[in-house]
Amino acid sequence: MSVLFIALPVALLIAGAFVGGFIYAVKTGQFDDLDTPPMRMLFDDMEVKKESKQKPAETEEDS
């Protein structure tokens, strides 16, 4: 059991380091926008999807 006296503080220090990392991430703005990054990722490797041609979608009001 006495191993706890070393293991627990070490575990807490590691946890603290991760909390520190999280705070750094928040402060550098990585959590400011949660909606765009999912759309941004991995586009360059995206599977080519063949789209059909005749698809009249709703027109945008345009004069």
Next chain:
Amino acid sequence: MSNSLPDSSESSQPESDFNSGVRRSAKSDLKGPVACDHCNLPVPSGLLNPKGDLQFCCSGCKLAYQLIHEGGLADYYRIADSSTSVPVGKKSSDSLFRQMDNPKFQEIYVSELPDGTQKVIFGIDGLHCAACVWLLEKLPQLVSGVHGARVQWNRSTITIEWSPGQVSLSTIGRTLAGLGYHPTAIRGGEVHDSVIRESRRQWIRIGVAAAAAGNNMLITAALYLGDFSDMSETVAHFLRYCSCLLGIISIVWPGSVFLRGALSAIRTKSTHMDLPVALGLLVGLVDGIVNTLKGSGEIYFDSLSVLVFLLLVGRWIQYRQQRYAADSIELLYRLTPKISKKIEGDSFVEIPTEMVVVGDRLRVLAGDNIPVDGVVTRGSTKIDASILTGESRPDSKKEGDHVSAGTVNLSSAVEMEATAIYSDTKISKILELVNQASQNRPKIVEFANKMGGYFVVTVLSIAMATLLYWLWYEPQLAADRTVALLIVACPCALALATPLSIAVALGRATRRGILIKGGDVLQRLSKGGMVWLDKTGTITTGRQDVTEWIGDLKILPAVACLENNSTHPVAKALCRFEAKKVEKGELPRKKIVFREVDQVLAGGICGTTDEQRICIGSESFVRSLSVLISDQFSKAASELSLQSSSPVFVAVDGEVVAVAGLGDPIRNDAKRSLEQLREFGFQVGILSGDHPQIVKSVAAKLGIDTEFAHGGLSPEEKERFVRESSQMINKGSGQSVMMVGDGVNDSAALASACVGVATKHGAEASLQVAPVYLGTAGLAPLVGLVAGSRAVMRTVMLNLRCSIGYNIFAVILAATGLINPLLAAIIMPISSLTVVGISLLSVAFRKKK
């Protein structure tokens, strides 16, 4: 790079004809649809390029296609979502972009970064799928000199950094517009910065609280298990110290929000849900520290850490939903471009309206908004001032007449001289009134917060009773029992219940196009009361439409083809009427070619085909052409006038063959929606700036008591009506006054009502003051809003009952001495999870299947 584009001289010419709506070629029947290579819409036959491989439906698409290919970004077409239309390159006037290089413009919108590059934030229109983000962020590839482009999806903005030496802002703006995303510069981000700071603080608090709670649970799990095996005293002590450390961290750091909230509630002598929470936290903290140091007695640090974490998450969800709704509303009015056309010499330049000064001569085209208050200096036109007055019939203005900012120029281009700008305009005066009204609004204390007060009193008195009881019977147990009671009575589930159910409901409402800025609205709407509706645009469609057609329908295709040449609202209404008939299959699709078209400004249009001459216009117009009007039609016309719709005559070869009645028709769903509102306990009334006679007839059609149908009201009078009815109704019963409207003339009333509801296409002002915005037209969303509010309040009540039930249970256990930290650690999360479950399963604002 595939480049077999048709050269520009070929396609730009027919394009202009396509837009103006005159079909020159008679053989314009479609030979099967050919899709545009950019936007996938069918290409009009006149624009088909027989030689080229690529086909475009307009020059905007061609421009966007060229830009994308030249930048080597053809991948865009592969990733673009084929089910939605891609943005179409828009022809924007070049002078608007030239203004972007104007030092005055840059002073307002551009900020300089330390390394010499410049930064601007544009709001962009037309952002709708992931491919847009991809394309826009490839901007540095398209325009050299641009270093970075970051899209922010939820706010619809793009932040651009560029070197001013290498490329001008106008080039960047032109490229964006060419791609189909019209840029609108956004002024300084101070408000947004504070929002970001607040959201970051919340994230950090949640992160710290989560880490502390998770680790604390692990440590105390070891402690509880240690109770069953024989853990040595020293190890147990060590674990308790660690748990104590984590508990202190989570209460002193992230949990300090609740302590501060409670402190400010005490200072202002108000009640707040933070009070009982803070009480539980503090008692648990002090008792836990004492017990840890003493080495005996219970500690509750794990429960406290988890409590702090759950409450913070609940708060964050609520904050995020409110932010989301507020962002969407902000987006709505930011994207309305504010552009004026300033006359310089013979031509005009487009400038941001903020740069207009008194004395500037401006040109206002038909269909444009009047940018500032001013006097007409040349031309005459009809003005739609319904936004200010509520009057749906257009107003004639000629040289020397005064026009107000925000009104819409309907029929023809005029020149005006600016006489008042910014805060001096009439519209700003009304806005000022609005601001005053919103400040006067009494602050309604939220239900849950009020409960917080009762809660503290109840818990404290039970604690006192417990203390006295145990002091009498077993004095050495008294302190422990009381402390345990105070901790388990800490209303985690209760504090979560209201905000969480409301946050979930707000999120769902937003997805249904109902934007609600604050949760208290839902509570106020659930009990019924009085609803005042604006007429124009709310009960009615707010635009002129053909409500009646007397005579032969066969002439209608010709009428529509002729009216296609005009932009007058009456002409548009007739075209819409024809389109609807064709859609229903009551009329064949036909194109009639007019050899000659002459549009007379005052009231009519005439055109000649190969066979006949058709004239369309008001009574005075056709009479002036000495056209024969038979008794049948003149009687029909006078009947129409009585029903407050304006008759329009159609004459063929000198004889009237049909009369169309144009009015502002009542929405289809109005009657049923109003009935539903009545079922929900609302008394319905109309407040309109329109003519009292029209208002009365609308009220009669909808079964609204004429006592509650008021017409001819000024914005001030509307506000007074709303205020008076609030005073009458608010005495007891918790009923509220709701105002629904869309114009600037409603804004003061919207702000003054308990709940203001702005409807689609509303004026900026009404969006700003109303806590609710309905994104879909019509009255059905209003019914949805009220029904949703009632469902939310039911969920809230259920949640409150559940959490109070849990609390009573825990308090009884604590008072009788049956509780221990393990039991508390189980009961507290379970009660919170029940509340979360109930909130998520709630039917409020759920999409109908």
